[in-house]
Amino acid sequence: ELKVEQNPLFLSMQEGKNYTIYCNYSTTSDRLYWYRQDPGKSLESLFVLLSNGAVKQEGRLMASLDTKARLSTLHITAAVHDLSATYFCAVDSWGKLQFGAGTQVVVTP
Amino acid sequence: NAGVTQTPKFRILKIGQSMTLQCTQDMNHNYMYWYRQDPGMGLKLIYYSVGAGITDKGEVPNGYNVSRSTTEDFPLRLELAAPSQTSVYFCASSYGGGTYNEQFFGPGTRLTVL
Numbered sequence: 001e002l003k004v005e006q007n008p009l010f011l012s013m014q015e016g017k018n019y020t021i022y023c024n025y026s027t028t029s030d031r032l033y034w035y036r037q038d039p040g041k042s043l044e045s046l047f048v049l050l051s052n053g054a055v056k057q058e059g060r061l062m063a064s065l066d067t068k069a070r071l072s073t074l075h076i077t078a079a080v081h082d083l084s085a086t087y088f089c090a091v092d093s094w095g096k097l098q099f100g101a102g103t104q105v106v107v108t109p
Numbered sequence: 110n111a112g113v114t115q116t117p118k119f120r121i122l123k124i125g126q127s128m129t130l131q132c133t134q135d136m137n138h139n140y141m142y143w144y145r146q147d148p149g150m151g152l153k154l155i156y157y158s159v160g161a162g163i164t165d166k167g168e169v170p171n172g173y174n175v176s177r178s179t180t181e182d183f184p185l186r187l188e189l190a191a192p193s194q195t196s197v198y199f200c201a202s203s204y205g206g207g208t209y210n211e212q213f214f215g216p217g218t219r220l221t222v223l
């Protein structure tokens with residue numbers, strides 16, 4: 001059974017500083033997705049990582065995938081308030097996604 | 110493109126009542142999914158479909174039923190609602206198969222069972 005673990009589950013960020021969210025998974029997969037969810041809203045796709053060594057960047061967010069280590073990271077550079085949300089990683093297993101529990105991010109001045 | 114749409118947005122049910130959550134996508138996606146999200150938790154897969162006429166159980170299917178008669182629609186049926194089914198329900202769709210399976214989510218239905 002595929003297990004997906006995110007850490008930390010809660011992250012209090014100071015504006016302007018850098019942080020990393022980790023996503024570990026238990027079985028082989030080379031397809032991983034990152035989503036963002038604002039309170040009371042649906043999930044918005046951030047990144048699609050489809051191979052070992054894949055790196056994607058959008059604004060202050062950068063995601064990477066190491067399939068050998070079964071690890072993906074979401075790096076936040078110079079956090080700003082607009083990045084406050086819950087971030088989910090999801091690992092593709094035979095066409096179905098297994099989601100992590102999510103990391104709730106709060107950015108304060 | 111409207112993407113994935115869900116109705117209703119909110120619903121309150123009494124214990125034992127039944128209802129159908131509607132989901133429609135206009136992206137011609139083959140795969141469709143139903144998830145539930147409990148407060149402060151991740152998403153759990155209820156049922157999924159890889160095409161019209163084909164459905165399969167996910168992680169938490171008990172108390173739910175689905176059907177898929179068209180590519181566009183994937184309704185979720187709750188029979189004999191129970192308080193444990195209080196949750197937010199998300200429908201999603203994707204092209205499916207192959208190497209690219211990015212899922213696109215609907216706005217969700219917030220269901221309370223009292």
